[in-house]
Amino acid sequence: MPKGSEAARFDASRCHDSPWQVHNPSVRTKLTQFQHDYYETNGFAVILGLLEPDELEEWRATVDEAVSQRLSKAGAPLQNQSDPDSYYAQIFTQCLRLADSHEGLRKLIYDPALAEIAGSLAKVDGIRVWHDQALYKPPFGNPTAWHLDNPYWSFDSDRAISLWIALDDATRDNGCLYYLPGTHRSAGLGNVALGTNQGDLFRHYPDWLELEPVACPCNAGDAVLHHGLVAHAAGANMTNKPRRAMTCAYMPDGSTFNGKQNVLPQEYFESLSIGDPLDNEEINPLLWSLHA
Ligand SMILES: O=C(O)CCC(=O)C(=O)O
Ligand SMILES: [Fe+2]
Numbered sequence: 538m539p540k541g542s543e544a545a546r547f548d549a550s551r552c553h554d555s556p557w558q559v560h561n562p563s564v565r566t567k568l569t570q571f572q573h574d575y576y577e578t579n580g581f582a583v584i585l586g587l588l589e590p591d592e593l594e595e596w597r598a599t600v601d602e603a604v605s606q607r608l609s610k611a612g613a614p615l616q617n618q619s620d621p622d623s624y625y626a627q628i629f630t631q632c633l634r635l636a637d638s639h640e641g642l643r644k645l646i647y648d649p650a651l652a653e654i655a656g657s658l659a660k661v662d663g664i665r666v667w668h669d670q671a672l673y674k675p676p677f678g679n680p681t682a683w684h685l686d687n688p689y690w691s692f693d694s695d696r697a698i699s700l701w702i703a704l705d706d707a708t709r710d711n712g713c714l715y716y717l718p719g720t721h722r723s724a725g726l727g728n729v730a731l732g733t734n735q736g737d738l739f740r741h742y743p744d745w746l747e748l749e750p751v752a753c754p755c756n757a758g759d760a761v762l763h764h765g766l767v768a769h770a771a772g773a774n775m776t777n778k779p780r781r782a783m784t785c786a787y788m789p790d791g792s793t794f795n796g797k798q799n800v801l802p803q804e805y806f807e808s809l810s811i812g813d814p815l816d817n818e819e820i821n822p823l824l825w826s827l828h829a
Pocket of ligand 1 (some may be wrong): 590629674681701769770782784
């Protein structure tokens with residue numbers, strides 16, 4: 538069981554016996570005990586080689602197409618490019634819930650194998666999709682400030698989890714992810730909007746200033762999973778090429794409604810009362826269940 542600062546270091550050793558590496562694509566839903574223990578302790582875990590080269594090509598082509606479609610529709614909701622010159626629009630091109638409108642992407646995102654990976658790492662009985670999102674950091678794009686994910690969303694859980702798949706190599710130069718290990722265990726409701734100050738989150742959590750951030754550089758086709766309450770960020774893109782990533786945020790079946798609208802359609806939002814369980818099969822389908 539990895540412990541303390543030793544556990545926190547992410548060492549992307551790509552040797553054949555690396556505990557982060559997928560060895561056999563047909564059993565990639567079974568992560569190593571090391572990955573499970575590391576996630577429990579630190580709130581994030583890496584899967585090297587999640588996508589095979591031909592799968593990576595399919596993901597790239599499908600996500601690129603879905604993003605172009607979304608951006609080509611004037612005034613389309615669930616994207617952040619209405620003012621492309623704003624600081625926020627230059628952190629990343631963010632397109633949410635692409636699986637709703639792009640069938641090819643829906644097939645990729647609704648893959649029960651991915652949900653099983655998320656559900657087994659999170660140690661829950663059932664996993665529902667919260668939202669997918671493409672996050673393309675543009676050339677010379679702004680950094681992604683330190684933040685937590687779950688406090689943005691409409692349902693609360695201490696076991697929400699996100700899957701972040703690198704479609705390009707993500708490096709310290711172009712905006713790889715960074716984590717503050719173990720913060721999922723001390724996080725509260727305090728959070729920040731993604732703004733121009735990288736460190737605003739630490740106003741809520743001054744004790745976290747003592748923690749050493751862990752960088753997670755990874756290759757295209759690798760994936761990182763993180764707990765909905767672990768503090769994370771991404772660096773600026775100092776290169777002249779985009780850093781593309783496709784993500785899916787998952788919530789445990791039965792997570793509880795907290796009154797925030799976030800990405801919920803108006804009618805469904807208005808029908809909910811605080812404390813209601815996440816159980817809407819149409820909007821947040823159950824993608825994997827331990828007992829299925
Ligand atoms: O890709 C990024 O820059 C940030 C990703 C992130 O915050 C997330 O996936 O929750
Ligand atoms: Fe995030």
